[in-house]
Amino acid sequence: MTTHVPGDTLVSLNAVNKHYGQLHVLKDINLQVRKGEVVVVIGPSGSGKSTLCRAINRLETIEGGTISIDGKVLPEEGKELAQLRADVGMVFQSFNLFAHKTILENVTLGPIKVKGVSKAAAEKDAMALLERVGVGHQAPKLPAQLSGGQQQRVAIARALAMKPKVMLFDEPTSALDPEMINEVLDVMVQLAKEGMTMIVVTHEMGFARKAADRVVFMADGQIVEDATPEEFFTNPKSDRAKDFLSKLLTH
Amino acid sequence: MDVIFENLPLYWEGFLRTLFLSVVSGIFALILGTLLAAARVSPVAALRGFSTVYVEILRNTPLTIAFFFAAVVLPRIGVKFEQFEIAAIIALSTYTAAFIAEAVRSGVNSVPVGQAEAARSIGMKFGQVLSLIILPQALRTVIPPLINILIALVKNSSVAGAFFVLELFGYGRQLANANGDAVITVLLGTAFFYLLLTVPLGILANTVERKVAIAR
Numbered sequence: 001m002t003t004h005v006p007g008d009t010l011v012s013l014n015a016v017n018k019h020y021g022q023l024h025v026l027k028d029i030n031l032q033v034r035k036g037e038v039v040v041v042i043g044p045s046g047s048g049k050s051t052l053c054r055a056i057n058r059l060e061t062i063e064g065g066t067i068s069i070d071g072k073v074l075p076e077e078g079k080e081l082a083q084l085r086a087d088v089g090m091v092f093q094s095f096n097l098f099a100h101k102t103i104l105e106n107v108t109l110g111p112i113k114v115k116g117v118s119k120a121a122a123e124k125d126a127m128a129l130l131e132r133v134g135v136g137h138q139a140p141k142l143p144a145q146l147s148g149g150q151q152q153r154v155a156i157a158r159a160l161a162m163k164p165k166v167m168l169f170d171e172p173t174s175a176l177d178p179e180m181i182n183e184v185l186d187v188m189v190q191l192a193k194e195g196m197t198m199i200v201v202t203h204e205m206g207f208a209r210k211a212a213d214r215v216v217f218m219a220d221g222q223i224v225e226d227a228t229p230e231e232f233f234t235n236p237k238s239d240r241a242k243d244f245l246s247k248l249l250t251h
Numbered sequence: 252m253d254v255i256f257e258n259l260p261l262y263w264e265g266f267l268r269t270l271f272l273s274v275v276s277g278i279f280a281l282i283l284g285t286l287l288a289a290a291r292v293s294p295v296a297a298l299r300g301f302s303t304v305y306v307e308i309l310r311n312t313p314l315t316i317a318f319f320f321a322a323v324v325l326p327r328i329g330v331k332f333e334q335f336e337i338a339a340i341i342a343l344s345t346y347t348a349a350f351i352a353e354a355v356r357s358g359v360n361s362v363p364v365g366q367a368e369a370a371r372s373i374g375m376k377f378g379q380v381l382s383l384i385i386l387p388q389a390l391r392t393v394i395p396p397l398i399n400i401l402i403a404l405v406k407n408s409s410v411a412g413a414f415f416v417l418e419l420f421g422y423g424r425q426l427a428n429a430n431g432d433a434v435i436t437v438l439l440g441t442a443f444f445y446l447l448l449t450v451p452l453g454i455l456a457n458t459v460e461r462k463v464a465i466a467r
Contacts, residue, residue, distance in 0.1 A: 086374025096369035100388050110373035
Protein backbone atom coordinates (compact mmCIF):
# COMPACT_ATOMS: atom_id res chain seq x y z
CA MET A 1 0.00 0.00 0.00
CA THR A 2 2.71 2.50 -0.92
CA THR A 3 0.70 5.47 -2.10
CA HIS A 4 3.63 7.79 -1.48
CA VAL A 5 7.30 7.74 -2.27
CA PRO A 6 9.41 7.77 0.90
CA GLY A 7 11.92 10.61 1.05
CA ASP A 8 15.15 11.20 2.96
CA THR A 9 16.10 9.43 6.17
CA LEU A 10 14.19 10.91 9.11
CA VAL A 11 14.97 8.56 11.97
CA SER A 12 18.31 6.85 12.11
CA LEU A 13 19.55 4.37 14.72
CA ASN A 14 23.19 3.34 14.50
CA ALA A 15 24.69 0.53 16.56
CA VAL A 16 22.33 1.21 19.47
CA ASN A 17 22.94 -0.86 22.60
CA LYS A 18 21.19 -1.05 25.93
CA HIS A 19 21.28 -3.28 28.99
CA TYR A 20 18.88 -3.73 31.88
CA GLY A 21 21.39 -5.03 34.39
CA GLN A 22 22.51 -8.37 32.92
CA LEU A 23 19.86 -8.37 30.20
CA HIS A 24 21.06 -7.08 26.83
CA VAL A 25 17.75 -5.61 25.57
CA LEU A 26 19.02 -3.82 22.47
CA LYS A 27 21.88 -5.43 20.57
CA ASP A 28 23.57 -3.33 17.90
CA ILE A 29 20.35 -1.99 16.46
CA ASN A 30 20.60 -0.33 13.06
CA LEU A 31 17.42 1.09 11.61
CA GLN A 32 16.73 3.85 9.11
CA VAL A 33 13.25 5.24 8.65
CA ARG A 34 12.61 7.58 5.74
CA LYS A 35 10.13 10.44 5.56
CA GLY A 36 6.62 9.18 4.96
CA GLU A 37 7.48 5.58 5.75
CA VAL A 38 5.32 3.43 8.01
CA VAL A 39 7.46 0.90 9.86
CA VAL A 40 5.75 -1.73 11.97
CA VAL A 41 7.86 -3.40 14.63
CA ILE A 42 6.68 -6.82 15.71
CA GLY A 43 8.11 -9.61 17.77
CA PRO A 44 7.55 -11.69 20.89
CA SER A 45 7.29 -10.04 24.31
CA GLY A 46 10.62 -9.14 25.78
CA SER A 47 12.21 -8.81 22.37
CA GLY A 48 13.05 -5.15 23.04
CA LYS A 49 10.58 -3.60 20.61
CA SER A 50 8.96 -1.27 23.16
CA THR A 51 12.38 -0.27 24.49
CA LEU A 52 13.43 0.53 20.93
CA CYS A 53 10.37 2.70 20.44
CA ARG A 54 10.87 4.54 23.73
CA ALA A 55 14.57 5.07 23.05
CA ILE A 56 13.73 7.08 19.93
CA ASN A 57 12.49 9.97 22.07
CA ARG A 58 14.82 9.11 24.90
CA LEU A 59 12.26 7.94 27.41
CA GLU A 60 14.85 5.16 27.65
CA THR A 61 18.52 6.05 27.71
CA ILE A 62 20.94 4.13 25.54
CA GLU A 63 24.48 3.07 26.36
CA GLY A 64 26.05 2.85 22.96
CA GLY A 65 25.45 4.07 19.44
CA THR A 66 23.51 7.10 18.24
CA ILE A 67 19.92 7.94 17.44
CA SER A 68 19.28 10.91 15.20
CA ILE A 69 16.08 12.54 14.10
CA ASP A 70 16.05 14.60 10.93
CA GLY A 71 19.84 14.70 11.00
CA LYS A 72 20.13 15.83 14.62
CA VAL A 73 21.64 13.46 17.16
CA LEU A 74 19.35 13.02 20.19
CA PRO A 75 20.78 15.18 23.01
CA GLU A 76 21.20 13.68 26.48
CA GLU A 77 19.24 16.18 28.55
CA GLY A 78 17.90 19.67 28.83
CA LYS A 79 16.29 22.15 26.49
CA GLU A 80 17.59 20.64 23.24
CA LEU A 81 16.14 17.27 24.14
CA ALA A 82 12.77 18.84 24.98
CA GLN A 83 12.80 20.66 21.62
CA LEU A 84 13.55 17.48 19.73
CA ARG A 85 10.86 15.58 21.60
CA ALA A 86 8.33 18.18 20.54
CA ASP A 87 8.94 16.98 16.96
CA VAL A 88 8.36 13.34 17.87
CA GLY A 89 4.79 12.34 18.70
CA MET A 90 4.33 9.46 21.07
CA VAL A 91 1.30 7.30 21.75
CA PHE A 92 1.47 4.97 24.75
CA GLN A 93 -0.10 1.65 25.53
CA SER A 94 -1.79 3.13 28.62
CA PHE A 95 -2.91 6.38 26.86
CA ASN A 96 -1.43 8.58 29.63
CA LEU A 97 -3.84 11.44 29.12
CA PHE A 98 -3.32 14.13 31.75
CA ALA A 99 -5.86 13.01 34.35
CA HIS A 100 -6.56 16.49 35.78
CA LYS A 101 -7.10 18.21 32.42
CA THR A 102 -10.10 18.12 30.10
CA ILE A 103 -9.87 16.43 26.71
CA LEU A 104 -9.51 19.81 25.03
CA GLU A 105 -6.82 20.93 27.48
CA ASN A 106 -4.94 17.68 26.95
CA VAL A 107 -4.62 18.56 23.28
CA THR A 108 -3.95 22.30 23.64
CA LEU A 109 -1.44 22.14 26.50
CA GLY A 110 1.56 21.22 24.34
CA PRO A 111 1.01 23.82 21.62
CA ILE A 112 0.34 26.56 24.21
CA LYS A 113 3.10 25.79 26.72
CA VAL A 114 5.79 24.33 24.47
CA LYS A 115 5.26 26.10 21.17
CA GLY A 116 3.79 29.37 22.46
CA VAL A 117 0.68 29.15 20.27
CA SER A 118 -2.18 31.44 21.36
CA LYS A 119 -4.98 29.79 23.30
CA ALA A 120 -7.59 30.58 20.64
CA ALA A 121 -5.49 29.17 17.80
CA ALA A 122 -4.57 26.08 19.82
CA GLU A 123 -8.23 25.41 20.66
CA LYS A 124 -9.28 25.78 17.04
CA ASP A 125 -6.57 23.33 15.97
CA ALA A 126 -7.40 20.96 18.80
CA MET A 127 -11.11 20.89 17.95
CA ALA A 128 -10.29 20.12 14.33
CA LEU A 129 -8.03 17.26 15.44
CA LEU A 130 -10.59 15.92 17.91
CA GLU A 131 -13.24 15.97 15.18
CA ARG A 132 -10.85 14.17 12.88
CA VAL A 133 -10.35 11.32 15.37
CA GLY A 134 -14.08 11.31 16.11
CA VAL A 135 -14.23 12.60 19.68
CA GLY A 136 -15.02 16.28 19.12
CA HIS A 137 -18.16 16.17 21.26
CA GLN A 138 -16.12 14.88 24.27
CA ALA A 139 -13.94 18.02 24.44
CA PRO A 140 -15.13 19.33 27.83
CA LYS A 141 -14.96 15.95 29.60
CA LEU A 142 -12.18 14.53 31.76
CA PRO A 143 -10.17 11.55 30.47
CA ALA A 144 -11.64 9.12 33.03
CA GLN A 145 -15.11 9.71 31.55
CA LEU A 146 -14.07 8.32 28.16
CA SER A 147 -13.70 4.73 26.98
CA GLY A 148 -10.24 3.35 26.35
CA GLY A 149 -10.61 3.62 22.59
CA GLN A 150 -11.74 7.23 22.86
CA GLN A 151 -8.87 8.05 25.23
CA GLN A 152 -6.36 6.56 22.84
CA ARG A 153 -7.76 8.58 19.95
CA VAL A 154 -7.44 11.71 22.10
CA ALA A 155 -3.84 10.71 22.81
CA ILE A 156 -3.22 10.52 19.07
CA ALA A 157 -4.78 13.97 18.64
CA ARG A 158 -2.61 15.31 21.48
CA ALA A 159 0.52 14.05 19.73
CA LEU A 160 -0.62 15.37 16.35
CA ALA A 161 -1.30 18.82 17.83
CA MET A 162 2.47 19.29 18.09
CA LYS A 163 2.73 18.77 14.32
CA PRO A 164 5.38 16.08 14.77
CA LYS A 165 7.78 14.94 12.06
CA VAL A 166 7.35 11.34 13.14
CA MET A 167 4.84 9.47 15.29
CA LEU A 168 5.81 6.62 17.60
CA PHE A 169 3.16 4.14 18.69
CA ASP A 170 4.07 1.86 21.58
CA GLU A 171 1.52 -0.98 21.48
CA PRO A 172 -1.36 1.50 21.10
CA THR A 173 -4.10 -1.13 21.10
CA SER A 174 -2.75 -3.61 23.64
CA ALA A 175 -4.73 -2.18 26.56
CA LEU A 176 -8.01 -1.98 24.63
CA ASP A 177 -11.08 -4.18 24.51
CA PRO A 178 -11.37 -5.97 21.15
CA GLU A 179 -14.27 -3.86 19.93
CA MET A 180 -12.29 -0.67 20.52
CA ILE A 181 -9.16 -1.75 18.73
CA ASN A 182 -10.54 -1.02 15.27
CA GLU A 183 -11.58 2.56 16.02
CA VAL A 184 -7.97 3.30 16.97
CA LEU A 185 -6.48 1.35 14.06
CA ASP A 186 -8.76 3.19 11.62
CA VAL A 187 -7.33 6.51 12.79
CA MET A 188 -3.81 5.13 12.40
CA VAL A 189 -4.46 3.77 8.91
CA GLN A 190 -5.85 7.15 7.90
CA LEU A 191 -2.75 8.83 9.29
CA ALA A 192 -0.52 6.47 7.33
CA LYS A 193 -2.44 7.24 4.14
CA GLU A 194 -1.87 10.93 4.70
CA GLY A 195 1.87 10.33 4.58
CA MET A 196 2.79 10.60 8.26
CA THR A 197 6.08 8.95 9.15
CA MET A 198 5.20 6.27 11.67
CA ILE A 199 7.00 3.71 13.79
CA VAL A 200 4.44 1.34 15.24
CA VAL A 201 5.10 -1.36 17.80
CA THR A 202 2.08 -3.63 17.69
CA HIS A 203 0.67 -7.13 17.74
CA GLU A 204 -1.95 -6.21 15.16
CA MET A 205 -0.84 -8.14 12.09
CA GLY A 206 -3.82 -6.83 10.17
CA PHE A 207 -2.55 -3.30 10.59
CA ALA A 208 0.94 -4.37 9.51
CA ARG A 209 -0.42 -5.92 6.31
CA LYS A 210 -2.71 -3.02 5.56
CA ALA A 211 -0.65 0.05 6.34
CA ALA A 212 3.02 -0.85 6.71
CA ASP A 213 5.70 -0.10 4.15
CA ARG A 214 8.12 -2.27 6.10
CA VAL A 215 7.87 -4.84 8.83
CA VAL A 216 10.74 -5.08 11.27
CA PHE A 217 10.81 -8.33 13.22
CA MET A 218 12.67 -8.25 16.52
CA ALA A 219 13.67 -11.11 18.78
CA ASP A 220 16.02 -11.19 21.77
CA GLY A 221 17.08 -7.57 21.34
CA GLN A 222 18.02 -7.90 17.69
CA ILE A 223 16.43 -6.99 14.40
CA VAL A 224 16.04 -10.38 12.79
CA GLU A 225 14.17 -9.39 9.66
CA ASP A 226 13.39 -6.16 7.86
CA ALA A 227 11.13 -6.67 4.87
CA THR A 228 7.97 -5.55 3.13
CA PRO A 229 4.80 -6.91 4.77
CA GLU A 230 4.11 -9.19 1.82
CA GLU A 231 7.59 -10.68 1.89
CA PHE A 232 7.56 -11.07 5.64
CA PHE A 233 4.17 -12.67 6.02
CA THR A 234 4.33 -14.96 3.01
CA ASN A 235 7.99 -15.81 2.93
CA PRO A 236 9.79 -15.19 6.24
CA LYS A 237 13.50 -15.97 5.99
CA SER A 238 14.55 -16.69 9.56
CA ASP A 239 13.45 -19.65 11.64
CA ARG A 240 12.70 -17.24 14.50
CA ALA A 241 10.16 -15.37 12.39
CA LYS A 242 8.66 -18.56 10.97
CA ASP A 243 8.22 -19.86 14.49
CA PHE A 244 6.63 -16.58 15.63
CA LEU A 245 4.23 -16.45 12.70
CA SER A 246 3.22 -20.10 13.04
CA LYS A 247 2.22 -19.46 16.63
CA LEU A 248 0.02 -16.56 15.55
CA LEU A 249 -1.74 -18.61 12.93
CA THR A 250 -2.73 -21.38 15.28
CA HIS A 251 -5.10 -19.01 17.08
CA MET B 252 -13.82 29.30 85.00
CA ASP B 253 -13.61 32.89 86.16
CA VAL B 254 -9.88 32.89 85.61
CA ILE B 255 -10.47 32.23 81.91
CA PHE B 256 -13.10 34.93 81.45
CA GLU B 257 -11.09 37.48 83.44
CA ASN B 258 -8.08 36.88 81.27
CA LEU B 259 -9.89 36.56 77.98
CA PRO B 260 -8.01 39.52 76.45
CA LEU B 261 -4.67 37.81 77.25
CA TYR B 262 -5.87 34.52 75.83
CA TRP B 263 -7.12 36.31 72.76
CA GLU B 264 -3.79 38.08 72.27
CA GLY B 265 -1.98 34.76 72.65
CA PHE B 266 -4.40 33.13 70.26
CA LEU B 267 -3.78 35.80 67.62
CA ARG B 268 -0.02 35.49 68.09
CA THR B 269 -0.20 31.71 67.70
CA LEU B 270 -2.39 32.17 64.63
CA PHE B 271 0.13 34.63 63.20
CA LEU B 272 3.11 32.35 63.87
CA SER B 273 1.30 29.36 62.36
CA VAL B 274 0.08 31.14 59.25
CA VAL B 275 3.38 32.85 58.43
CA SER B 276 5.49 29.77 59.20
CA GLY B 277 2.98 27.60 57.37
CA ILE B 278 3.26 29.68 54.20
CA PHE B 279 7.07 29.71 54.30
CA ALA B 280 7.15 25.98 55.08
CA LEU B 281 4.81 25.17 52.16
CA ILE B 282 6.98 27.13 49.72
CA LEU B 283 10.27 25.77 51.06
CA GLY B 284 8.90 22.23 51.37
CA THR B 285 7.61 22.19 47.78
CA LEU B 286 10.97 23.49 46.51
CA LEU B 287 12.76 20.80 48.52
CA ALA B 288 10.46 18.12 47.09
CA ALA B 289 11.10 19.44 43.57
CA ALA B 290 14.84 19.31 44.25
CA ARG B 291 14.44 15.75 45.53
CA VAL B 292 12.97 14.54 42.23
CA SER B 293 15.07 16.75 39.93
CA PRO B 294 17.55 15.30 37.45
CA VAL B 295 20.40 17.26 39.14
CA ALA B 296 22.23 15.00 41.59
CA ALA B 297 23.53 17.88 43.73
CA LEU B 298 19.99 19.19 44.31
CA ARG B 299 18.74 15.73 45.19
CA GLY B 300 21.62 15.31 47.64
CA PHE B 301 21.04 18.66 49.31
CA SER B 302 17.33 18.02 49.68
CA THR B 303 17.85 14.55 51.11
CA VAL B 304 20.39 15.74 53.69
CA TYR B 305 18.22 18.70 54.67
CA VAL B 306 15.08 16.62 55.11
CA GLU B 307 16.81 13.84 57.02
CA ILE B 308 18.52 16.23 59.45
CA LEU B 309 15.52 18.45 60.18
CA ARG B 310 13.03 15.61 60.31
CA ASN B 311 15.08 13.52 62.68
CA THR B 312 16.09 16.12 65.26
CA PRO B 313 13.87 17.72 67.91
CA LEU B 314 12.16 20.99 67.13
CA THR B 315 13.78 22.55 70.22
CA ILE B 316 17.16 22.18 68.54
CA ALA B 317 15.89 24.06 65.50
CA PHE B 318 14.63 26.78 67.87
CA PHE B 319 17.94 26.84 69.70
CA PHE B 320 19.83 27.28 66.44
CA ALA B 321 17.50 30.03 65.24
CA ALA B 322 17.38 31.91 68.54
CA VAL B 323 20.95 31.48 69.80
CA VAL B 324 23.28 30.30 67.05
CA LEU B 325 22.04 32.48 64.17
CA PRO B 326 22.58 35.77 66.10
CA ARG B 327 26.12 34.65 66.96
CA ILE B 328 27.03 34.15 63.34
CA GLY B 329 25.75 37.60 62.48
CA VAL B 330 22.06 37.10 61.66
CA LYS B 331 20.45 39.65 63.93
CA PHE B 332 16.78 40.22 64.46
CA GLU B 333 14.83 42.59 66.69
CA GLN B 334 12.32 40.07 67.99
CA PHE B 335 12.50 36.43 68.97
CA GLU B 336 9.38 36.00 66.89
CA ILE B 337 11.50 36.05 63.75
CA ALA B 338 13.65 33.26 65.18
CA ALA B 339 10.49 31.31 65.97
CA ILE B 340 9.25 31.70 62.40
CA ILE B 341 12.63 30.62 61.01
CA ALA B 342 12.74 27.56 63.27
CA LEU B 343 9.12 26.54 62.66
CA SER B 344 9.21 26.97 58.90
CA THR B 345 12.56 25.25 58.30
CA TYR B 346 11.52 22.36 60.56
CA THR B 347 8.01 21.96 59.10
CA ALA B 348 9.36 22.27 55.53
CA ALA B 349 11.15 18.94 55.96
CA PHE B 350 7.85 17.19 56.68
CA ILE B 351 6.07 18.99 53.87
CA ALA B 352 8.85 18.00 51.47
CA GLU B 353 8.35 14.35 52.38
CA ALA B 354 4.57 14.57 51.98
CA VAL B 355 4.84 16.31 48.60
CA ARG B 356 7.46 13.82 47.45
CA SER B 357 5.18 10.91 48.31
CA GLY B 358 2.42 12.69 46.39
CA VAL B 359 4.72 13.11 43.39
CA ASN B 360 5.52 9.41 43.54
CA SER B 361 1.80 8.60 43.62
CA VAL B 362 1.31 10.17 40.16
CA PRO B 363 1.73 7.41 37.55
CA VAL B 364 5.06 7.68 35.75
CA GLY B 365 3.22 7.67 32.42
CA GLN B 366 1.92 11.19 33.17
CA ALA B 367 5.47 12.54 33.25
CA GLU B 368 6.45 10.50 30.20
CA ALA B 369 3.52 11.87 28.22
CA ALA B 370 4.41 15.41 29.27
CA ARG B 371 8.06 14.93 28.33
CA SER B 372 7.09 13.39 25.01
CA ILE B 373 5.24 16.54 23.94
CA GLY B 374 8.40 18.53 24.60
CA MET B 375 7.86 19.93 28.08
CA LYS B 376 10.92 20.85 30.12
CA PHE B 377 11.46 19.47 33.63
CA GLY B 378 9.99 22.56 35.32
CA GLN B 379 6.87 22.44 33.14
CA VAL B 380 6.36 18.72 33.66
CA LEU B 381 6.52 19.31 37.39
CA SER B 382 4.45 22.47 37.65
CA LEU B 383 1.79 21.72 35.00
CA ILE B 384 1.33 17.97 35.25
CA ILE B 385 2.85 16.36 38.33
CA LEU B 386 2.35 18.84 41.17
CA PRO B 387 -1.30 19.71 40.38
CA GLN B 388 -2.13 15.99 40.59
CA ALA B 389 0.22 15.33 43.50
CA LEU B 390 -1.15 18.21 45.58
CA ARG B 391 -4.64 16.73 45.52
CA THR B 392 -3.44 13.55 47.14
CA VAL B 393 -1.20 15.36 49.62
CA ILE B 394 -3.69 17.95 50.86
CA PRO B 395 -4.95 15.74 53.71
CA PRO B 396 -1.44 14.84 54.96
CA LEU B 397 -0.39 18.47 54.47
CA ILE B 398 -3.21 19.63 56.72
CA ASN B 399 -2.08 17.13 59.34
CA ILE B 400 1.39 18.64 59.16
CA LEU B 401 -0.13 22.11 59.57
CA ILE B 402 -2.05 20.91 62.63
CA ALA B 403 1.25 19.71 64.06
CA LEU B 404 2.73 23.11 63.19
CA VAL B 405 0.04 24.92 65.20
CA LYS B 406 0.84 22.76 68.19
CA ASN B 407 4.60 22.98 67.65
CA SER B 408 4.39 26.76 67.71
CA SER B 409 3.96 26.43 71.49
CA VAL B 410 7.69 25.75 71.71
CA ALA B 411 8.13 29.44 70.88
CA GLY B 412 6.63 30.16 74.30
CA ALA B 413 9.78 28.73 75.83
CA PHE B 414 11.87 31.08 73.68
CA PHE B 415 10.37 34.33 74.98
CA VAL B 416 7.64 34.67 72.37
CA LEU B 417 4.35 35.46 74.06
CA GLU B 418 1.94 33.29 72.12
CA LEU B 419 -0.94 31.21 73.42
CA PHE B 420 1.18 28.77 75.39
CA GLY B 421 3.45 31.57 76.67
CA TYR B 422 0.48 33.49 78.05
CA GLY B 423 -0.99 30.25 79.39
CA ARG B 424 2.18 29.63 81.34
CA GLN B 425 2.20 33.20 82.70
CA LEU B 426 -1.41 32.83 83.80
CA ALA B 427 -0.74 29.46 85.39
CA ASN B 428 2.13 30.95 87.38
CA ALA B 429 -0.02 33.86 88.50
CA ASN B 430 -3.03 31.70 89.42
CA GLY B 431 -1.53 28.80 91.33
CA ASP B 432 -4.96 27.76 92.58
CA ALA B 433 -6.47 27.39 89.09
CA VAL B 434 -3.69 25.85 87.04
CA ILE B 435 -5.90 23.15 85.58
CA THR B 436 -8.57 25.62 84.49
CA VAL B 437 -5.96 27.89 82.94
CA LEU B 438 -4.41 25.01 81.00
CA LEU B 439 -7.83 23.76 79.87
CA GLY B 440 -8.55 27.27 78.61
CA THR B 441 -5.25 27.23 76.70
CA ALA B 442 -6.06 23.85 75.24
CA PHE B 443 -9.48 25.13 74.17
CA PHE B 444 -7.94 27.91 72.11
CA TYR B 445 -5.58 25.44 70.42
CA LEU B 446 -8.57 23.26 69.57
CA LEU B 447 -10.24 26.34 68.10
CA LEU B 448 -7.48 26.29 65.47
CA THR B 449 -6.79 22.60 65.01
CA VAL B 450 -10.29 21.10 64.94
CA PRO B 451 -11.47 23.20 61.97
CA LEU B 452 -8.25 22.23 60.17
CA GLY B 453 -9.05 18.57 60.75
CA ILE B 454 -12.59 19.03 59.42
CA LEU B 455 -11.16 20.86 56.42
CA ALA B 456 -8.81 17.94 55.75
CA ASN B 457 -11.74 15.52 55.63
CA THR B 458 -13.85 17.74 53.39
CA VAL B 459 -11.01 18.41 50.99
CA GLU B 460 -10.12 14.73 50.85
CA ARG B 461 -13.62 13.90 49.65
CA LYS B 462 -13.80 16.78 47.19
CA VAL B 463 -10.52 16.65 45.33
CA ALA B 464 -10.17 12.94 44.68
CA ILE B 465 -9.51 12.56 40.95
CA ALA B 466 -10.84 9.70 38.93
CA ARG B 467 -8.38 7.67 36.94
